[in-house]
Amino acid sequence: MKTIKGPAIFLAQFASDAAPFNSFSAICEWATGLGFKGVQLPSWDARLIDLDKAADSRIYCDELRGQAAQHGVEITELSTHLQGQLVAVHPAYDTAFDGFAPAAVHGNPAARTDWARDQVLKAARASANLGLTHHATFSGALAWPYLYPWPQRPAGLVEEAFGELARRWRPILDAFDAAGVDLCYEIHPGEDLHDGATWEMFLEAVGNHPRARILYDPSHFVLQCLDYLDFLDIYADRIGMVHVKDAEFNPTGRQGVYGGYQPWLKRAGRFRSLGDGQVDFRAIFSKLTAMDFAGWAVMEWECCLKHPEDGAREGARFIADHIIRVTETAFDDFAGSGTDRAAIRSMLGVSEGEAR
Template sequence: MQTIKGPAIFLAQFVGDAPPFDTLDGLAGWAAGLGFEGVQLPTNDPRLFDVARAADSQTYCDEIAGLLSRHGLAITELSTHLQGQLVAVHPAYDALFDGFAAPEVRGRPAARTEWAISQVKAAAKASQRLGLAAHVTFSGALAWPYLYPWPQRPAGLVEEAFAELARRWRPILDAFDEAGVDLCYELHPGEDLHDGVTFERFLAAVGEHPRASILYDPSHFVLQQLDYLAFIDLYHARIKAFHVKDAEFRPDGRQGVYGGYSGWVERAGRFRSLGDGQIDFVGIFSKLAQYDYPGWAVLEWECALKHPEDGAAEGADFIRGHIIRVAERAFDDFAGSGVDAAQLKSLLGTGGGR
């Protein structure tokens, strides 16, 4: 068994226009000062990381890694969540998602898709240059507007949506395979990959691709009322990244999972800072240790109530307190009898001579 690495922090929610949040150096110093040991880097803001440049330049990658190393930090994964979202966009969401794209492809859905695919492929090469084992992203969505089967979905609609999703992602997965990096989809409402069933649909459509992996975030499963501990039992072999994020679900007589179009503060299901929600992190860290999870525990701060800097400050200690330093030997080794092979046969009555 191996001990989970951490604590680490996803920087996306903390990037801003004022120091120390406006540069990678500033963010690194801030994160290290809170006790984090790793950072997950978003790739949509060139002030922090230029993914196209990183794909082409080992020198640039070495400079980024060196900058973080001076603060005592490692890179856990690169993130292309926003670019991955744009790999597949239903026309109903064109205007809302267009702002995620580079200015030169906005308003041109086909060009935007090609740009997004090139960005995620660049992240494969950049991850290889940085010596990373995993990458995190979103799948995008074509079927999401048809999530609830009313009006009745035409036969074949979902199958075609996943077939098209596979056509777009298969070449990207192949690029990650060539780079030796696992591609981890965050299973998230709003994405076609949002639970175990949809992940299985996608796996089947991409031929059980060995690089198709999961970014495990239990907060999204609480809001869906999915058993997030049983999920680990089912899919642990594909879980290669981990967002440590808390949530709560408190339905009442007026609203439940769908939330009644309420804002985050008023929703029955909402994200919370670590320790303020309902998630059983003792159970999660125990299962991940049991199944020999190979990666990092990365704080993703999202909370409807608490200030982000407070959530980050508390998060490092929270994660550190939950990481299980796995045992190097069995707890009952002290009582081992040390019998040899012949004695084993004798104990079982299978040694012959009877």
């Protein structure tokens, strides 16, 4: 067994124009001061990383790694959540998602898709230059507006959507394979890959591509009333990354899974800081350890109540307290009898003279 690495922190929700969150070096120093050992970088945030330069320059990537090491942390992975989302966008979301892309491609979905694809491909090269083995992203969504079938979905719509999704992602997966990096899709509402069933549909559509892996975040399963522990048992061989994020689901007579268009504070299902929600992280860390997950436990902060800096400080300790340092001995080794083969055969009632 292997001991999970961590704690680490996803920096997307913390980067800002205010110090110490406005530069890579300063935010690494801040993270180290809280007890984090790794940082996961949002590749779209130029305050933290220049993706173009990282894709083309190993020297630049070595400098980034050096800055992190100087402050006592490692770069765990890069993320293209925003760019990956734009690989596949239903027209209903064109205006909203234009904000994820540069102004030059606003109002031009085809150009935006090309830009997003190029960004993710650059992230594959940047990950390789940084010596990373896993990458985080979203799948995007073409069928999401048709999630609840009213009016009835026409036959073949879902199959066509996943066929097109696979067509867009297969060349990207091949590029990640060439770079030696696993592409980990966060299973997340709003994406076509939002539960186990949709993951299996996508995996089949991309020919069970060996680089297609899962970014596991139990908070999104709590809000779907999905068994997040059973999910680990089912997809253990495809879990490539983990986001440690808490959530709670408190349905009432007025509101359930869909949320009734309420703001996060008033929703039945909402994200919470680590330890404040309902996720059974002791069971999760036990399962991850037993299945030999050797990656990073990365905190993602999204809480409707608590200040992010308090959530980060508490989250570092929370993860550290849940990481299981694996044992190198069995608990009953003290009672071992040190028997040899002859003794074992004797215990079984098999004599040495019996035919073999």
